[in-house]
Amino acid sequence: MSALIMALALAGAPSPPALVHGYHDVVISPKGDLIAAVEADELAQSEAEPHPVVVVRNRADGKVLATYDPCPICFYSGAAWSPDGQALAFVSSDRKARSATLQVVRAGKAEVALAFAGLLETPRWSPDGATLAVLATDRPRKMTGATQAGAPIVGEIGGATDEQRVAILPAAGAGEKGGALKFLSPADTFVYEYDWTPDGKGFVVTEAKGDGDNNWWVARLAAVGLDGGFREIAAPPVQIKFPRVSPDGRTVAFIGGLHSDFGPVGGDLWTVPFAGGTAVDKTPSYKGSLSSLIWREKALFATAIVGDNNAVLTVDPATGATRTLLSGPVTFQAGDGRVSISKDGKLLAGVAEDFTTAPHIGAGPIEKPRQITHENDALTPQVTARSITWKHDGFDVQGWLLAPLITEPGKTYPMIVEVHGGPSSATQPTYAWKGTGYDFVAHGFYLFLPNPRGSFGQGEAFTKANVKDFGGGDLGDILAGVDAVEKVAPVDDKRLGVYGHSYGGFMTMWTVTHSQRFKAAVAGAGIANWVSYYGQNGIDQWMVPFFGSTVYDDPSVYDRLSPIRYIKAAKTPTFIYVGERDVECPPAQSLEFHHGLDAMGVPNSLVIYAGEGHGIREAEHKADLKKRILGWFDHYLGQP
Numbered sequence: 110m111s112a113l114i115m116a117l118a119l120a121g122a123p124s125p126p127a128l129v130h131g132y133h134d135v136v137i138s139p140k141g142d143l144i145a146a147v148e149a150d151e152l153a154q155s156e157a158e159p160h161p162v163v164v165v166r167n168r169a170d171g172k173v174l175a176t177y178d179p180c181p182i183c184f185y186s187g188a189a190w191s192p193d194g195q196a197l198a199f200v201s202s203d204r205k206a207r208s209a210t211l212q213v214v215r216a217g218k219a220e221v222a223l224a225f226a227g228l229l230e231t232p233r234w235s236p237d238g239a240t241l242a243v244l245a246t247d248r249p250r251k252m253t254g255a256t257q258a259g260a261p262i263v264g265e266i267g268g269a270t271d272e273q274r275v276a277i278l279p280a281a282g283a284g285e286k287g288g289a290l291k292f293l294s295p296a297d298t299f300v301y302e303y304d305w306t307p308d309g310k311g312f313v314v315t316e317a318k319g320d321g322d323n324n325w326w327v328a329r330l331a332a333v334g335l336d337g338g339f340r341e342i343a344a345p346p347v348q349i350k351f352p353r354v355s356p357d358g359r360t361v362a363f364i365g366g367l368h369s370d371f372g373p374v375g376g377d378l379w380t381v382p383f384a385g386g387t388a389v390d391k392t393p394s395y396k397g398s399l400s401s402l403i404w405r406e407k408a409l410f411a412t413a414i415v416g417d418n419n420a421v422l423t424v425d426p427a428t429g430a431t432r433t434l435l436s437g438p439v440t441f442q443a444g445d446g447r448v449s450i451s452k453d454g455k456l457l458a459g460v461a462e463d464f465t466t467a468p469h470i471g472a473g474p475i476e477k478p479r480q481i482t483h484e485n486d487a488l489t490p491q492v493t494a495r496s497i498t499w500k501h502d503g504f505d506v507q508g509w510l511l512a513p514l515i516t517e518p519g520k521t522y523p524m525i526v527e528v529h530g531g532p533s534s535a536t537q538p539t540y541a542w543k544g545t546g547y548d549f550v551a552h553g554f555y556l557f558l559p560n561p562r563g564s565f566g567q568g569e570a571f572t573k574a575n576v577k578d579f580g581g582g583d584l585g586d587i588l589a590g591v592d593a594v595e596k597v598a599p600v601d602d603k604r605l606g607v608y609g610h611s612y613g614g615f616m617t618m619w620t621v622t623h624s625q626r627f628k629a630a631v632a633g634a635g636i637a638n639w640v641s642y643y644g645q646n647g648i649d650q651w652m653v654p655f656f657g658s659t660v661y662d663d664p665s666v667y668d669r670l671s672p673i674r675y676i677k678a679a680k681t682p683t684f685i686y687v688g689e690r691d692v693e694c695p696p697a698q699s700l701e702f703h704h705g706l707d708a709m710g711v712p713n714s715l716v717i718y719a720g721e722g723h724g725i726r727e728a729e730h731k732a733d734l735k736k737r738i739l740g741w742f743d744h745y746l747g748q749p
Contacts (some may be wrong), residue, residue, distance in 0.1 A: 115395075118373060119289075120712060123383040124144060125153060125491055125542055125543075125551065126153060126172055126264075126467075126491075127152065127153050127154070127155075127486060128135060128150045128151060128152045128153060129150075129151050129467055129468070129488065129540065129542055130148065130149075130150055130467075130468075130482075130484035130485050131149050131150070131151045131159075131161075131462070131468065131676075132146045132147075132148055132354060132460045132468055132469070132470050133145060133146065133147045133148070133149075133161070133186075133442070134147045134185075134186055134187065134188045134199075134443075134444035134480065135188075135442070135443045135444055135449055135458055135459055135460055135470060136188050136189065136190060136443065136444040136445065136449045137168060137190075137313060137449045137450065137451050137456060137457065137458040137472065138168075138190045138269075138451070139190060139192060139193070139194045139451060139452040140194050140451065140452065141163070141168055141173075141451035141452075141453070141455065141456035142167070142168055142169075142194070143165055143166070143167065143168055143190075143194065144165070144166045144167075144168050144171075144249065144449075144458050144470065144472060144481075145163065145164070145165050145166075145175070145188040145190065145197055145199075146163075146164050146166070146188065146299055146444075146460075146470065147161045147162075147163055147164075147165075147185045147186060147188060148161060148164045148201075149161035149162070151543075153543055154541065156729065157728045158184070158561060159203075160178075160182075160183075160184070161184060161185050161189075162176045162177065162178040162185070162198075162309060163176065163177040163178070163185050163188060163199055163214075163219075164176050164177075164215075164288060164689070165177075165197065166470070166481070166482070168456070168458065168472050168473075168481070169334060169481070170481060171472075171481030171482045171483070171654070173677055174357065175214075175217055177219045179197075179201060179210075179212055179219045179221075180201045180203070182203060182205075182208070183201040183202055183203050183206055183222075184202050184237060185199050185200065185201055185202075185659075186199065186200050186202065186230070187199055187200040187229075187230060187231050187232050187376055187444070188444055189232045189233055189234060189444075189445075189720075190238060191234045191238045191280070192237070192238045193238055195215065195260055196215045196234075196238075196280070197213070197214040198211060198212065198213050198214075198222070198232040198234065198241060199211075199212050199214075199232070200212070200229045200230065200232060200243075200656070202228070202229070203562060207227065207228060207248075207249055207444035208224075208226050208227065209225050209227065209229040210222075210223060210225065210229075211223040211225070211229055211241065211243060211278075213241075213280070214499055222241065222278065222280070223243075223290055223722075225245060225247075225290065225382070226247070226248055226711075227245060227246045227247045227248050227249055227285050228245065228246040228249050228273070229243050229244070229245055230243065230244040230245075230273070231243065231244050231302075231303070233304075233305060234280065234305075234311045235280075235305055236305060236307060236308070236309045237282055237309055238280060239279065239281070239701070240277050240278070240279060240280055240309070241277065241278055241279075241280045241355035242275060242276065242277045242303070242305065242312070242428075243275075243277075243278075243290075244273050244274070244275060244276075244300060244303065245273065245274055245275075245276045245277055245290060245292070245656050246271050246272065246273045246274070246470070247274075248273055248277070249271045249445075253278075257465045258597050261690070261731070265595075267560045270299075270319060270320045270321065271299075272296060272297065272298060272299050272321065273299050273300055273301070274292050274293070274294045274295075274296070274298070274300055275292070275293045275294040275300050275303050275312055275314060275333055276290045276291060276292045276293060277290075277291050277293060277335070278290050278291065278316075282352065285547075288522070293312075293318065293333050293334070293335065293337055294314065294339065294663065295339055297318055297319070298316050298317070298318055298339075299316065299317055299318075299319070299320070299321030299324065299325075300315070300333075301314075301315045301316065301317075301321070301325055301328060301350075301371070302312045302314065302315045302350070302351065302352055303315075303333075303352070304352055304353050304354050305352050305354070306332075306358055306383070306473055306551045307354060307355075307356055307357070307358045308335060309335075310335055311333055311334040311335055311338070311409070312332070312333045312351050313331070313332055313333075313342065313354050313361050313383065313454070314328060314329050314330070314331050314333055314352070315328045315329070315330060315349045315350075315352055315363075315538070316328060316329060317329065320647075322647055322648055322692060323647055323648045323649065323650050324650055325348070325371050325650075326348055326368070326648075326650040326651045326653070326654065327444040327650055328341075328348070328349055329341055329344045329349075330342040330343045330344075330345070330349060330352060330361060330363070331344065331384070333382060339571065340385070341385070342361060342381060342383065342384075342386075342725075343361075343385065343386065343387065343388045344382045344384075344387050345363075345365055345379060345381070345388040346429075347365035347366055347367065347376065347379070348365065348366065348367065348368035348376075348654075349364070349365055350363065350364040350365075350368070350374045350376065350447065351363055351364045351374070351401055351402040351506075353384060353402045353403070353404050353409075354404070355383075355404060355409075355426070356404055356406065356407060357470065358383060359382065359383055359384075360380050360381070360382060360383060361380065361381050361382075361383050362378060362379070362380050362404070362409060362426055363378075363379050363380075363381075363388075363402070364376045364378065364379070364399045364400070364401075365377055365378075365379035365388065365390065366379070366398070366533075366569050366572060367533055367569070367572050367576070367654055368533045368574050369531045369532055369533040369534070369612065369651055369655070369657075370530070370531060370533065370534065370697065373505050373531060373533060373534040373535070374398075374399075374400045374565075374567065375397065375398030375399065375414060375533060375534075375535070375565030375566070375572060376398060376399055376569060377390050377391065377392040377393060377395060377569050378390075378391045378392045378395075378399055378402070378411065378424050378426070378429060378570075380426050384669065386415075390482040391424070391426060391427075391428070391429035392424065392429040392431070393429075393437045393569070393651065394658075395413075395429070395431065395568060395569075396415065396567060396568045396644060397413040397414060397415035397416070397420070397566065397567070397568060398413060398414045398415075398535075398565035398566055398567075398568070398569070398572065399411050399412070399413045399424075400412045400414055400419075400446075400565075401412055401445075401446030401447045401448070402412065402446070403445075403446055403448075403449075403450050403717050405450050405451070405452065405453070405454035406452075406454050408423050408452070408454050409423060409424050409425075409426050410422070410423055410448075410450055410475075411423070411424050411431075412441060412446065412447035412448055413671065414535055414537070414565050414566040415436065415566065416498075416505075416507055416566055416567065417438050417496040417498075417507050417509075417566075418436045418437055418438050419436070419438075419440060419441050419447065420433050420434075420435065420436040421433075421435040421436070421441070421447075421448055421475060423458065424433055428736065434475050434476050435476055435478070437558075438463060438538060439461050439462065439463045439466075439538060440462055440463065440537045440538050440539055441459045441461060442459060442460045442514075443458065443459040443460065445465075447459065447504050450475070451539055454475075455474065455475065455517060456472065456473060456474060456475065457472065457473070457474075457475045457478055458470060458471070458472040459471060459472075459478075460476075461480075461493070462538070462539055462540045463538040463539070463540070464490075464494035464539070464540065464541050465490035465491075465492065465493070465494055465540070465541070466490075466540060467485035467488040467540045467542070468485060468539075468540060469481075469482045469483070469484075469485060469486075470482040487501075488540075488542070490514065491514065491541055491542050491550075491551070492511045492512065492513065492514065492541045492547070492550045492731060493511065493512045493513075494509060494510070494511050494512075494538065494541070495510050496508075496509060496594055497509065497510050497511070497557075497590065497594055498593075499589055499590055499592075501585060501586045501589040501590075502582060502585065502586070502588075502634050502648060504562055504567070504571060504574065504586065504611055505567060506559070506560070506562070506567075506586050506589070506590060507559075507560050507566065507567075508536070508557060508558055508559035508560055508561075508590050509536060509538065509557075509558040510555065510557055510558075510594055510598060511541060511546065511549075511555070511556040511557075511558070512550065512555050512556075512598065513550055513553055513749075514554075516599065520599060521552075521599045521600060521601035521604075521701075522553065522554065522555050522557065522599055522601060522604075523554050523604035523605070523606065523742070523746040523747065523749055524554060524555035524557055524591075524594070524598075524600045524601070524604070524605055524606070524747055525549045525554050525555070525556050525557070525600055525605075525606045525607070525608055525742065526557045526559065526587060526591060526606070526607045526608070526627070527545075527546060527549075527556060527557070527558050527608050527609060527613065528559070528561075528587065528604065528607065528608070528609035528612070528613035528616040528617065528620075529558070529560070529564070529609070529612070529613055530609070530610055530611035530612045530613050530614075531563065531564070531611070531612045532563035532564065532575055532579070532612045533563065533564070533565065533567060533572055534561075534564060535560045535564045535565040535566045536558040537562055545608075545735070545738065546558070548735055548738075548739060549739075552739055552743075552749065553749025554606075554742070554746075554749055555594075555598060555600050556717045557586045557590065557591065557594050558729065559586065559590045561575075561583040561584075561586035561587050562575050562583050562586055563575035563583050575655075575657060576655055576656075576657070577653070577655070577657055577666055577670075578583075578670075579615070579619070579655070579670045580616060580620075580623065580670060582618035583616070583617065583625060584616065584620060584624070587620075588624065588626065591605065591637055595685060598724050602626075603628070604625045604628060604746045604747060605628060605746075606630065606631070606742050606745070606746055607620050607621070607624060607627045607629075607630045607631075607681075608631040608632075608633075608738070609631075609632065609633065609635075609700060610633035610634050611633070611634050611635075611693065611694060611723065612723075613633070614632040614633045614634045614635025614636065614638075614694065614744075615632075615635050615636040615637075615672070617630050617631065617632035617633075617635060617683070618632050618635045618636070618637055618672035618683075618702050619670075619672045620681075620722075621672075621679050621680075621681040621683055622672045622675035622678050622679045623675060623678065624674060625680060625681070627681055628681065628682075628746055629681065629682050629683075629741060629742050629744075629745035629746055630681050630682070630683040630684070631683070631684045631685075631686075631738050631741060631742070632684070632685045632686075632699070632702070633681055633685075633686050633691070633725075634686075634687045634688065634691055634694040634698060634699070634723055635645070635685065635687075635694065635698060635702060636672075636694055636698050637671065637672050637698045637699070637701045637702035637705070638671045638672075638673045638674075638701055639652075639656070639660070639668070639670055639671045640664055640667045640668055640671060641697070641698075641701070642695075642698055643659070643660040643667065644660075645695045645697050645698070646674060646692065646693060646694065646695055647692035647693070648692065648693055648710070656670075672702065673701060673702060673705055676702075676705035676708070676709055678711060679705070679706060679709055679711050680711060681711070682711065682713065682741075682745050683702075683706060683711065683712075683713045683746075684713065684714050684715075684716075684717045684737060684738065684741040685699045685702060685703055685714065685715045685716070686699070686715070686717070686718065686725070686734060687699040687715075687716075687717055687718070688717070688718050688720075688721030688723060688724070688725060688739070689718060689719050689720055689721055689724045690715050690720060690721065690722055691721070691722055692722065692723065693723045696717050696721065699713065699715055699717070702733075703715040714737075714741070716733075716734075716737065718730045718734075
């Protein structure tokens, strides 16, 4: 193609959107006539998180019926309808002050039900609507979660930790002087998730003693009563997500599986009697990963990642038999799971999007929902996307290939391989219009997003396949995936880059010490030495299921899987970055790898971002990081 023709083609390419309207925490009312969501316009030229509003819409046509914005400096979350659909609760959080209010909307007016000097999450109404429950952290030292910036490590170490607890207040407190918060779960216990029992007399919770950031991997199921009673239900041999009590109150269902992080969800359906007993895996052969659970009437609904699709299905809690109701290569999200379902189990609502389709709310009959919002209808695809599948070592493996909208026939292009974090996670199709992945493609690179063994989407055996083998089989899967891409796309094998953050950062460090195929690398929040990391990070409990024991019991497996042990093989120019107060992947790990590359004479650069945690969140830092990452790949791969 001549330069003139190419210029004309580029001139005809659509401009990236100035903003995208975002929908979050979508919940359908019990009758299915209304939908509530937290919404905001996200700006392309701003890295700051936009201020949202709470919006109530008509489910049938998406018409906006009301908006609520009681705090101009706050962020909103946790929208929850009362059982009769006449009231809506949500949390309003002042993140800088680490304080929150619980707002309740009645008759079109939002009023404060609770003002709290701490953090509030996940409001839920009792079955009779008389009581509101929340997860509350009183006067926290930091925001909840290991990915948040850690408290400064100064003074005497090992003192008190924040504890998130189940608490209740009268729902009628709104509009008066605010209800009094009553804590129910023990003061020394961190509660991660909870569900009301159908009789309204208490809750099932996932809980652990001590440090909440660290101990989720050993959390147990317990019952908490309104009278303050507390008893253990079960201690399953897996990580627990979405504990849900059956409508008859006899059974607790939950998603159980191997998880490396609290956020991403994938696993099998497990059940245990509410009275207590041994938890049982009901879907051990399911070739997918369940991602949320919802009891409605007598049916147990679930969502699942199945290969390159997301699905809505029913699961028989007795036999584990599944029936798929809805499936497609899109990502679903809602307020309390992947979809929100009406009380009668007939209607759903949720946000849907993929790499080329901007987010919208879909709602209607479960098997045939339709788009009801149209704020993003004018937005066009900014990339091309396709699913890539291949086989390696007997596994079926899947990934995504993104490419620029316009390419020149006969020309080959550099490609970045982005390894997702986790490892228990999966890259899902979300609208590509900003962020690091989009930046690569907009810059002219092809982008490959593999889901190697250890990922969700192919069943629990696939997720467990990298236990004691970090960087082994999963790197083999990725390299085989690059081969598969090169068979179908114009990728220049001599201009490959590798990038990742968190576990992806470890994989980048591992890759450059085990392969010379990549000509440049970027490692974000990586792990160079699993032995030293065990004593440095704030969440060492996650490691035991993956390494088989603690580092003190079997240091050999930790040492064998450490990139620093193979540093003499490194030749790939590598840019390294990390947050100063990263609890999950402390900066000492990046410093150690930087030091090793320096000793080997390998070109590298290290940036530690002040005050940042596991993710780089400050707008100035994000802009700087973008410039550095693109500049690094441009320098060593050549501009596309």
